[in-house]
Amino acid sequence: MTADRETVYTDIVQFLKDHDNYLITAHLNADGDAYASCLAVAYLLHQWNKRFRIILHDERKEDKYAFLWGWEYIQSYREGMDACFSAAVVLDVPSRKRIGGPAALLPGRKACIKIDHHPFEDDFAALQLVDIHASSTSQLVYEVVARSGIEWHRDIATLLFTGIMYDTGRFSFSNTSARDFEIAAHLVPFGIKPHEIANRIFFNNSFDSMRVIGYGLANMEVYLDGKVSIIFLPLEIMQKNEHAEIEELANYSVAIRGVEVGLFIREVQPGFFKVSFRSRGRVNVNQVAKAFGGGGHEHAAGCRVQTNYPELKQRLIEEIARQLPDGPSG
Ligand SMILES: [Mn+2]
Known part of the structure; x- marks a missing residue:
């Protein structure tokens, strides 16, 4: 772990403490990692009594994720919606274009942070945690949460585990690394049952x-x-x-x-x-x-x-x- 990386983690924790009234958003067609990483950041902000809204481009229709903490916070974007933010956390997306509608709600570059594992595209955020070798954005958010000082709880552990499990295809895709297993080993003892999460998100079809x-x-x-x-x-x-x-x-x-x-x-x-x-x-x-x-x-x-x-x-x-x-x- 480079010192630079540690500095970015610390800066992100500070950013999440310094502002209020945050927009949290992610890519079009949100998936398990996008949902989980948004909700994990929301969990942190909630712990610190910060105001936030999670606004995604598409309608929230995948109720198989409804077991996740904070699911009810997720809103879908509507043109002309009454929303104004002093800061934004943009997750799991490399460009403004792939955010869709909510890109119109972003405050200026200095008030935006990006946490992502896609190849870099746009410079829309002043502070960026981007690692294309990370299995998932949830893995990167884990590193931030681990340095935030909040107490671990099953809810936040479930969020991060779910995002990592989703983006690694149940720890089987080529992006899966030793770090994912280390994180999983840390999270599971907080009361997670991996097979139950797998059943909810992968084997839960109508x-x-x-x-x-x-x-x-x-x-x-x-x-x-x-x-x-x-x-x-x-x-x-x-x-x-x-x-x-x-x-x-x-x-x-x-x-x-x-x-x-x-x-x-x-x-x-x-x-x-x-x-x-x-x-x-x-x-x-x-x-x-x-x-x-x-x-x-x-x-x-x-x-x-x-x-x-x-x-x-x-x-x-x-x-x-x-x-x-x-x-x-x-
Ligand atoms: Mn992802």
Whole structure:
């Protein structure tokens, strides 16, 4: 641990003590790490009797996270909403663009901090804790909480554990490090039951959701000699199953022997597509997603595109073919 890093942790703790009336926000399509890291920062501020609001771009609909402390604090952004902040904590997102609507609520750069593990993009925050080797933003927030002086409690332990468990794919993705196991070993004795958290966030699907997942798998296609798989949910299926929790399809898309890149595409509105990318490791899908105005990590990324499906599919396959290294997959 470098002295520089320690200074950043200390500065962040100080920032959270120095201001009041904080905005807490994260990336579009919030996931387990985004929710958990936002709520963990909110927990800290709550301990210190600070005022805060958590405002995310999308509607809060994933009630499988409702067991987390502070879930009811999460609000979705509305244009023209009456919100003014003197400071902001921006989590799990590298650019203003990927914050979505709440980016309009950010105070000036000096009053913003960023805690993130995506490759650096925008300089919108004066104080930054960015580490692309961290498994999750929750891991970085753990380091801050550990230096905050607050007492450990099951609620905050559950938040941080959940975020790390989510972003490491239950401690199995290539981003998982010894630090994650050290942190888990510290957190679990505060009353966490890892299998219960896993059951809540990974094995907690509705019957309808599982049927949609089944549809996606049954209609999967492969291209480029089996190196690219595509799972597509057309508008009709999406509209019939508005509340289905189907994010796991992204991980299934790359869980196939020989597949280097998995795509999970859904048409969310006529002509509007959400694409999730997963890579086995030889293709940097952050770069692929960027070619379509999105972004993320080397192994997992996403974008939103306005087009029609045949054209989107063709452009995606072409872009991946360009970035696919030749030679046998290993
Ligand atoms: Mn994350």
